[in-house]
Amino acid sequence: MQLYNTLSAKEREQLIEEAGKDRLTISFYKYAHIGNPEILRNHLFIAWNEMDVLGRIYVAYEGVNAQLSVPAENFETFKTHLDSITFLENVRLNIAVEQDNKSFLKLKVKVRNKIVADGLNDDTFDVTDKGVHVGAERFNELIEDPDTVLVDMRNHYESEIGHFKNAVTPDVDTFRDSLDIIEEDLKEHKEDKKLVMYCTGGIRCEKASAYYKHKGFKNVFQLEGGIIEYTRQVKAEGLENKFLGKNFVFDHRRGERISEDVISSCHQCGKPCDTHVNCANEACHLLFIQCEDCAKAMDNCCSTECQDVHALPYEEQKRLRKGKHASNKIFKKGRSEVLKYKK
């Protein structure tokens, strides 16, 4: 029985091109108690491999998190199969707005400790004991309530370019850090305030809501499906949009515009701008906000130092990077001394 990929990404790309068939990019997650992740992993791989599903899937004792590319013609079979797995019956599928037939070139189903890297080592609480899920309409009402504290569960570089009106946006690099900050800020209000949370697609605040319930918060709510699903519902149902600016996304687009407001500034000159870029010096790769004028003046770099390196012949740059090849993998998102206008 085949349990792993046998084709390389290149071979797969060629097959997709030859087949010329449409594929759907889909994501879903579900927290649940999985007795044996390895067995579920093999079951999913065998079934999905047969349907020509590609993607990156994490299976853990705490649930499943999947980003997939499914041939459009196999979508019904895929859905029926999901529904046959008790805890995945009717799971909400996020279907990407912009389709890309080559979003994934392999099927990788991996057993992990966690379905998202959340830095939480607290196994004493039940992740399936989550807060109340609310849709866009109820969310809009809730966030106007004076007893509501609205919290953005994302990191600083995400909320910087877009967030809900009146949201608390912790200045944090990790999810773990915001959990502590919020708990400290609200420790006197565990019973009288409504704690309403949101994130990009819902997976982070689902865990946060279970965590806060465990910590004694009585009224915990989360925006179901996150900003992505909120935006879809606002458009479909003609609701008022209360999200300002751009939604940061983790693919090459980096941000989806939700409202015309530009709420952030170019980190180099301070003028209104909400375009994230990575420093063109590969050894740096810093994520920051840069306007078109600065991009031109700085050769797409974050600093004159990086500009100097970037101007060297490629071989020379490679030589300089030697021995420091992990440098652009270092967690270095949007923070640097060189960014004058970073808040």
Ligand SMILES: [Zn+2]
């Ligand atoms: Zn600028």
Ligand SMILES: [Zn+2]
């Ligand atoms: Zn740089």
